[in-house]
Structures are given as structure tokens and as C-alpha cells.
Amino acid sequence: MQTSIHTGGCQCGAIRYRVEGALEYPHLCHCRMCxxxxxxxxxxxxxxxxxMLTITRGEPGWFQSSDPVRRGFCRDCGTPLFFDTLQSDGMAVTLGSLDDPAAFPPVSQDGIETRMPFHAALGSLPGKNVDRDDLPGGIESIASTNHQHPDHDTELWCTS
Structure with missing residues (x-):
């Protein structure tokens, strides 16, 4: 039996992790703390x-957001990465920090009592491609100077 492997990490690459197997209960949390x-x-x-979760590079910072929960993040770039309910056997990851965030579409929305009142209307907003004409060189100036870690594991990564 082959186990699926999912990798992820922070924006700068200082923290990387791997999950062996499927994540359970992918969801959107709308609570004020999240x-x-x-x-x-x-x-x-x-x-x-x-x-199932192994941190493969770096050491996250932790913030104890409540007595039962701590949240892991990258101290270098600030990316939120983990939600650790201390009495639980396991830990949640932020789906956006996965290298393939589309692999786990949400199945539920939690904390809907504090969901933004305009949330349901977001899908009807007009969309546009980002051209960044406000920057000298436009979107190319961002692409050609990108310091973000790629969406895959790397042997080495310079975060400076």
C-alpha cells in the first residue's frame, strides 16, 4: 500500500514539513481567533x-493563543503554519502552506457566528488578472525578484 506524501512550508523556506497520508477534516475556520x-x-x-506530520526543516515559533491551543509560525517570514490542540493526538496545518493547497478542498466552515457578513458574496465579485501597473516594471518586477520558496522540497534554501 502506497502512502500519499504532502509537503508544505512557509513563504521564505526556513520551515518545511511533510504529512504522510491524507489530512482529515479540511475546513475553513471563521472564529475571531483564527x-x-x-x-x-x-x-x-x-x-x-x-x-503523520514531520517538520523537516527549521523550528517554528509558537504562540499560545489559548490554554488548550498553540499556533506555530515561521519566525523569519511570519507565515502561520500549525494549529496544535495540546490534548489532541496530531496537529492541524494551514492548507495554504501546503505545496498543493488544492489537494484538500474544504468540507466545512466552522465558527460561522463570526464569519464576515459579506463572505457569501465574494464569489460574485468581479475578477481580474494581476498586472501591478502600480510598480515600476509591473508584475515582471515581482516575478524576476521573487524570494519565495518554491512549492516543492529543496535540498538547500537560502532565506537571506
Whole structure:
């Protein structure tokens, strides 16, 4: 039997992790604590039970957001990575930090009592491609100077 491997990490590459097997209960959490931790309207999370999750590079920083929960993040770039319910056997990862975030579409929304009132209307907003004409050199100036870690494991990665 072959086990699926899913990798992920922070934006700068200082922290990398791997999950052996499928994440359980991929969901969007709209609670106010997750909103603050993500700096966003919600936080997408998926649970890696038992010993499925291994940190393969670096050491995350931790913030004890409540007595039962600590949150792991990269101290270098600030990327939120982990949601650790201390009495649980396993740990959740932020789905956006996966190298392939589309692998785990959400199956539920939690904390909907604090979900933004405009959330349901987001799909009807007009869309546009990013051209960044506000930057000298446009989107090419971002692409040609990208310091973000690629969406795959690397042998070495310079974070400076």
C-alpha cells in the first residue's frame, strides 16, 4: 500500500514539513481567533492525526493563543503554519502552506457566528488578472525578484 506524501512550508523556506497520508477534516475556520492569527477573514486548516506530520526543516515559533491551543509560525517570514490542540493526538496545518493547497478542498466552515457578513458574496465579485501597473516594471518586477520558496522540497534554501 502506497502512502500519499504532502509537503508544505512557509513563504521564505526556513520551515518545511511533510504529512504522510491524507489530512482529515479540511475546513475553513471563521472564529475571531483564527481571523487574527491568519490576518485574514478565515483560516483554512486540515488535521494530521498521530505522527503523520514531520517538520523537516527549521523550528517554528509558537504562540499560545489559548490554554488548550498553540499556533506555530515561521519566525523569519511570519507565515502561520500549525494549529496544535495540546490534548489532541496530531496537529492541524494551514492548507495554504501546503505545496498543493488544492489537494484538500474544504468540507466545512466552522465558527460561522463570526464569519464576515459579506463572505457569501465574494464569489460574485468581479475578477481580474494581476498586472501591478502600480510598480515600476509591473508584475515582471515581482516575478524576476521573487524570494519565495518554491512549492516543492529543496535540498538547500537560502532565506537571506
Amino acid at each position: 481571523q487574527k492569527a491568519a490576518g485574514n477573514y478565515f483560516m483554512p486548516l486540515g488535521f494530521a492525526p498521530g505522527k
